[in-house]
Amino acid sequence: SDPWRQLEQQVAHCTACQLHEQRTQTVFGVGNRHAEWLVIGEAPGAEEDQQGEPFVGRAGQLLNAMLLAMGLLREQVYIANIVKCRPPQNRDPRPEEAASCAGYLRRQIELIQPKIILVVGRIAAQNLLGTEEAIGKLRLIKHRYGTTQIPVVATYHPAYLLRSPLEKRKGWQDLQFAYGVYKSAV
Numbered sequence: 001s002d003p004w005r006q007l008e009q010q011v012a013h014c015t016a017c018q019l020h021e022q023r024t025q026t027v028f029g030v031g032n033r034h035a036e037w038l039v040i041g042e043a044p045g046a047e048e049d050q051q052g053e054p055f056v057g058r059a060g061q062l063l064n065a066m067l068l069a070m071g072l073l074r075e076q077v078y079i080a081n082i083v084k085c086r087p088p089q090n091r092d093p094r095p096e097e098a099a100s101c102a103g104y105l106r107r108q109i110e111l112i113q114p115k116i117i118l119v120v121g122r123i124a125a126q127n128l129l130g131t132e133e134a135i136g137k138l139r140l141i142k143h144r145y146g147t148t149q150i151p152v153v154a155t156y157h158p159a160y161l162l163r164s165p166l167e168k169r170k171g172w173q174d175l176q177f178a179y180g181v182y183k184s185a186v
Helices: 003-012 046-051 058-069 097-114 122-129 158-162 166-183
Strands: 037-041 079-083 116-120 151-153
Touching: 003 097, 037 122, 046 122, 058 158, 058 166, 079 166, 097 116, 097 122, 116 122, 116 166, 122 151, 151 166, 158 166
Parallel strands: 037 079, 037 116, 116 151
Antiparallel strands: none
């Protein structure tokens, strides 16, 4: 049977942490399942919870623009989150919630086999890389995903860049760096 369908079913029926109690629906991930670029955010917000798709609000529009700056359409990449259910009041997902969801993301990465992972925001970066380091210290470094050779590049969350326009230049630097890492990986 189709491993994607299996995984989607598992996620849709998941009750591993308390986040399932208030969700409208799970936000599994969206995009090209053979993508070279995998973008990972932290958690669904209210709009994502309603629509069942990650990065659909203003942050999503900025993410689309960021991708376009690298010559990528949203449809070409795969977009997922560290957790698949919306935390109440848009609070940060707790470590145990992220841990409950980690296996699903790991499986998505195994199935996609991306050439590069772009991880956006502190929470997502810290979870994916297993570190407490600040996002400012994690950027402009080529990390690896777990024990794989898949390169990981961390950048600011688009929502943060919308609130802090002066940081947009750093976001642009990060994208140029990520593109360079990608080019040397393919």
